[in-house]
Amino acid sequence: MSALPVDPQLYLTFLGVMAVMAATPGPANLFSVANGVQRGPAGALAGVVGMNAATLVWFAAAALGLGALVVALPQLFRLISIAGALYVAWLGLNALRGAFATAADPHAPTIRLGRSALLDGFMVQIANPKIVLFFSAVLPPFLDVTRPAAPQLALFALATVGMDVLSMSAYGLGGAALARRMSEPRFRRGFAFATGLLLLAASVLIVSRL
Template identity: 90%
Template sequence: MSGLPVDPHLYLTFLGVMAVMAVTPGPANLFSVANGVQRGPAGALAGVIGMNAATVVWFGAAALGLGALVVAFPEAFRLISIGGALYVAWLGINALRGAFRTAADPDAPTIRLGRSALLDGFMVQIANPKAVLFFTAVLPPFMDVTRPAAPQLALFALATIGMDVITMSAYGLGGAALARRMSEPRFRRGFAVVTGALLLAASVLIISRL
């Protein structure tokens, strides 16, 4: 047992906690729904890639001592989170503006959240306070100080990203399944409003966790 990179009991407990966190609606999953509705399956999956690229960055930061940095410079991480919340809110406002433009012009194309689903996804997750909470409060208790940190972080990253990919994709593709109805002007207008509301709700969740 001592030769394993992680403590098996701690790892199984971590998997259970991570599963609950992954399926809980939060900024990332709300973004996935909105992104799937607006961009379809390909855009939904690009957003998932972007969000999990940010998760990789968070794990890299954890390997460099993120917890110590957050304790030393808490205001810096608070500003990052506020910036992320404002970015998500801006996406929501753009979606709502697009709904009104669509109402005036029924033949207008479907609105877009931003220039890149990949970038939008990355920005949402890199500023997600759930990520800070995860790496500073949830992950540390599962680390075994008697074992090398790098292999443990690699296995925790594999589990985290694997579960996130599954749940984010499910949320996003569920939204994408509705996209085929976007050719109907009334339906399109209604979902533009829903998209904006979802993104604004995500920004509120981010702010509320600061």
């Protein structure tokens, strides 16, 4: 067994997946845009802190449970890994399908902000279905059953939070300007097409490691 906490090639693949997921518009990034527009740079950054605090709560919960699951049920863990690869591929196909849509999406979500940017950010991320799917389907394929779970989770948490901070901050500080560009069908199609290709490539890499 290698002395390294994670397999370097697998970790690089995870970084690629996280880069795409962090940059893809979702509840957290849409909240960052609304938060930045309404509260300014300081409020945007406070919201980013709140969202990533929630992410660390999820990682702490994962650290308490995933290690036992890996040791007790390695075959189930393999099935979860396969399901995760299929989920990433499904995300890629959905992104490609959206790239070929010609009509603008009229159902952009409305985000109502409370009094505290920090608390708002925490609540958005703690209940974010995207992060629930991340821990149930996306993360498991990258965990190596032959290595201790805690050091792996620590490195994956570092990458996840680091990329989320960069992406959320960019969305929040970009604010209204980015929101206007994402409302343009041509720009959104190009963004979705690139996202779909990257996610499909990532799903192939995940399967190749099983």
